[in-house]
Amino acid sequence: MHVSTLLLQIGLILVAARLTGLIFRKLHQPQVVGEMAAGILLGPSFLGSVAPHVSAAVFPPESLSHLGALSQIGLILFMFLVGLELKPQLLREKGEAAVLTSHVSIVIPMFLGILLSIYLYPRLSDDSVSFLHFALFMGTAMSITAFPVLARILTERKLLKTEIGSVSIASAAVDDVTAWCVLAGVVLMVRSGEGGLPLWVTIAGSLAYVCLMVFGVRHLLKKLADAHRRQGRTNGGLLAVILLLILGSAWVTEKLGIHALFGAFLVGAIMPKEESFVNSLTGKMQDVVVVLLLPLFFALTGLKTNIGSIAGAEMWFYCFLVTGVAIVGKLGGATIAAHITGLSWRQAGAIGVLMNTRGLIQLVVLNIGLEIGVISPDLFTMMVIMALVTTFMTTPLLDWLYPQSTRKPAAELVA
Amino acid sequence: MRTVLSYLILVGLPLLGLVAVIEKGKALHPPMAVGGDWKAELDQAPDGASCSSRRLSPAFTIQMVQSGTQLTLLLKEGADAELRGKISSARISARDRDLSVEFQAEVEKGERGDRLSGTLSLSECRESGTIRFAAVKNFQTRPLAVRER
Numbered sequence: 001m002h003v004s005t006l007l008l009q010i011g012l013i014l015v016a017a018r019l020t021g022l023i024f025r026k027l028h029q030p031q032v033v034g035e036m037a038a039g040i041l042l043g044p045s046f047l048g049s050v051a052p053h054v055s056a057a058v059f060p061p062e063s064l065s066h067l068g069a070l071s072q073i074g075l076i077l078f079m080f081l082v083g084l085e086l087k088p089q090l091l092r093e094k095g096e097a098a099v100l101t102s103h104v105s106i107v108i109p110m111f112l113g114i115l116l117s118i119y120l121y122p123r124l125s126d127d128s129v130s131f132l133h134f135a136l137f138m139g140t141a142m143s144i145t146a147f148p149v150l151a152r153i154l155t156e157r158k159l160l161k162t163e164i165g166s167v168s169i170a171s172a173a174v175d176d177v178t179a180w181c182v183l184a185g186v187v188l189m190v191r192s193g194e195g196g197l198p199l200w201v202t203i204a205g206s207l208a209y210v211c212l213m214v215f216g217v218r219h220l221l222k223k224l225a226d227a228h229r230r231q232g233r234t235n236g237g238l239l240a241v242i243l244l245l246i247l248g249s250a251w252v253t254e255k256l257g258i259h260a261l262f263g264a265f266l267v268g269a270i271m272p273k274e275e276s277f278v279n280s281l282t283g284k285m286q287d288v289v290v291v292l293l294l295p296l297f298f299a300l301t302g303l304k305t306n307i308g309s310i311a312g313a314e315m316w317f318y319c320f321l322v323t324g325v326a327i328v329g330k331l332g333g334a335t336i337a338a339h340i341t342g343l344s345w346r347q348a349g350a351i352g353v354l355m356n357t358r359g360l361i362q363l364v365v366l367n368i369g370l371e372i373g374v375i376s377p378d379l380f381t382m383m384v385i386m387a388l389v390t391t392f393m394t395t396p397l398l399d400w401l402y403p404q405s406t407r408k409p410a411a412e413l414v415a
Numbered sequence: 416m417r418t419v420l421s422y423l424i425l426v427g428l429p430l431l432g433l434v435a436v437i438e439k440g441k442a443l444h445p446p447m448a449v450g451g452d453w454k455a456e457l458d459q460a461p462d463g464a465s466c467s468s469r470r471l472s473p474a475f476t477i478q479m480v481q482s483g484t485q486l487t488l489l490l491k492e493g494a495d496a497e498l499r500g501k502i503s504s505a506r507i508s509a510r511d512r513d514l515s516v517e518f519q520a521e522v523e524k525g526e527r528g529d530r531l532s533g534t535l536s537l538s539e540c541r542e543s544g545t546i547r548f549a550a551v552k553n554f555q556t557r558p559l560a561v562r563e564r
Contacts (some may be wrong), residue, residue, distance in 0.1 A: 028416030096418050100418060100426075103422070103426045104426060106428055106431060110429075110433065111430075111432055111436070114437060114440075117436075118436060120483075121445055122445050122483070123484065124482050124485075126447065126450065126481055126484055127444070127447055128447070128448035131441050132437060132440075132441070133435055135440055184520060203475035258498065288513075311499070316528075318446050333425070336425065337421070337425060339419045340417065341418065354487065376480055377480055379482060379483075
């Protein structure tokens, strides 16, 4: 493959992502929703359908592996940033409201997702996938909240310091960690049956690795934060060490049979959370990852998404069912739980809407599911539609349910 | 107390239900897995001057993309057609959008690899009748996410 093809692909993807992002911003949507939509537009659902020759010339199948490698690097760095944004003290500060909301908003959609699997498994899966793997994956995919997108929406809407902002961000943090742990378990179960490492080696190795990172490497990372504090900046050497740690951890978890992304997420999660250190690292990486590499991932996801394959009333019914169950489980579950903890229905509803944001984390999870063969291409497309719908509906629903005039800062409410 | 009770009802009960649902689901029977690439050969090579020889080579590839009972079949490398169809038990039936190609086949699972035997009908080549073929899935391939064009 010529480098020129890759450069053309990257250029086209960037133009599409920025333009669509801009249009979606005009619609009061986060930029990322537009970028997700750009990926779909570049795939068989639109470009491949209206201009198949252009699509075949720009995205020849043999060239996609290069694009895939670049997007994997982007995802690894992005998952590190997601882990880096997690702040364990958020949960401690919000106490029972966050614990109940987060646990309910995981368990209810997971239960409904598994219940839905009873109906979908004989219709959208095949006998190469066990029901247990299928159901656990569906449950996990239903219980995802896009922590990074949620954080962006809360910041853009100036909701971060309100009661609903702090409860939802803390709950989303717990959701993220829990969902990744369950997903790691599913990947591990599926891959152990494929002739890789024996299951017990993967489980023991994964546990030992997590312990090593949490109780050993974390202390070393504090030294890196100290070095940053002394120097007042993140220099090239420090950044190189952190990048090596991210790539090394991703390599270990990939070799252990759970996905490379878990390793990157783990390094981010155990990083010291000193604000200046976190801001400095985020500043160094975020622009390249978010502006350049993530749109490549969206485009690749779009190339795997063929909305045209959802043909006929039966398939669209499944799609509506998946989307409906996802919304009822997440939005409904989080709303009820938040109301029980003492919030008004309006506030609780706003938390439910926020927790229902699937965003790009859902796309990451779905790509893993497709890669390990636990979901079929059509179900993948349906779940991508669900991710887009749940993310797209967040801001208009939030503005309707919780308008500016009703917002109060958290401190005021607590007092 | 209210929170604890809510926790038990909203978290504990669904968790118990989840276990019950997974147990129930284990008894379900999904369709047979046929996704992947199949190497097909015609039982009898068509006459070089015949209509069907322009549409089909003696050997071709069938790429099957499966989503449950729904199938998309790409006939390539010696054929060129995109068919949509279904699998019911071990029987596959598919046709293309303008109904010019009809595909019927039976899947046979075996320890030495899965086999497929069936017929193709080309509406524009009625004189050829149904064309018999056999295919073997001689290498393990996952249902493809990005279809090759």
